[in-house]
Amino acid sequence: GDSVTQTEGQVTVSESKSLIINCTYSATSIGYPNLFWYVRYPGEGLQLLLKVITAGQKGSSRGFEATYNKEATSFHLQKASVQESDSAVYYCALSDASSGSWQLIFGSGTQLTVMP
Amino acid sequence: GGIITQTPKFLIGQEGQKLTLKCQQNFNHDTMYWYRQDSGKGLRLIYYSITENDLQKGDLSEGYDASREKKSSFSLTVTSAQKNEMAVFLCASSINWGASQNTLYFGAGTRLSVL
Numbered sequence: 001g002d003s004v005t006q007t008e009g010q011v012t013v014s015e016s017k018s019l020i021i022n023c024t025y026s027a028t029s030i031g032y033p034n035l036f037w038y039v040r041y042p043g044e045g046l047q048l049l050l051k052v053i054t055a056g057q058k059g060s061s062r063g064f065e066a067t068y069n070k071e072a073t074s075f076h077l078q079k080a081s082v083q084e085s086d087s088a089v090y091y092c093a094l095s096d097a098s099s100g101s102w103q104l105i106f107g108s109g110t111q112l113t114v115m116p
Numbered sequence: 117g118g119i120i121t122q123t124p125k126f127l128i129g130q131e132g133q134k135l136t137l138k139c140q141q142n143f144n145h146d147t148m149y150w151y152r153q154d155s156g157k158g159l160r161l162i163y164y165s166i167t168e169n170d171l172q173k174g175d176l177s178e179g180y181d182a183s184r185e186k187k188s189s190f191s192l193t194v195t196s197a198q199k200n201e202m203a204v205f206l207c208a209s210s211i212n213w214g215a216s217q218n219t220l221y222f223g224a225g226t227r228l229s230v231l
Contacts, residue, residue: 009156034217045120046159046206046222053217091158095217103174104220106158 002027002096004107012113013082021077021110023066023092033094035068035075036104041088049077049090062086087114118143120223122207127228131199137192137226139207148190149208149220152176159206165190166213194228201230 161174163182
């Protein structure tokens with residue numbers, strides 16, 4: 001079945017430093033899955049950060065970027081300069097229409113802590 | 117804009133007890149979902165409802181029942197709480213089921229602890 005892997009459970013970065021959160025996926029679709037990053041800020045519900053539905057393209061939001069790399073089956077989240085307000089839990093996810101199910105498959109999440 | 121409201125925020129139960137979690141959305145979305153999140157794991161789909169009066173089982177449906185009473189509300193019942201169970205249950209909605217790139221909108225969650 002489909003799966004999403006986030007290898008880092010927790011990441012700590014100093015303010016103004018660069019960030020990369022890794023995400024790789026496995027999908028059974030004969031086409032390509034849609035890829036998403038969701039984020040949960042402290043005290044808030046999970047919300048969409050960005051999505052990319054076409055292989056090779058890049059999505060961006062709030063200074064974050066992620067490129068859909070179909071050769072590497074990766075969708076890493078990057079930011080050039082993080083802020084304390086970026087501290088949150090980030091989830092990579094995919095949806096795959098191969099089974100006609102459309103459901104979202106989530107990774108285990110990465111807790112980002114930005115130190116002042 | 118809209119909002120998804122989950123009640124209660126915290127739920128403490130006894131082993132074997134039947135427990136009900138409620139979810140309301142005012143987006144006027146057709147499709148609603150229940151996910152379970154355990155510590156260190158991704159979200160897993162329990163039940164979803166494509167439209168009013170529809171119910172579909174997700175990968176984790178065993179031990180749960182669901183009810184889509186009306187378009188705006190979707191309830192989840194834990195049929196028999198398991199001792200020492202701890203998890204967060206997340207309700208979500210999307211405009212419809214028809215497109216795999218649809219955005220899901222989530223509630224803040226219900227945190228369950230079983231004594």
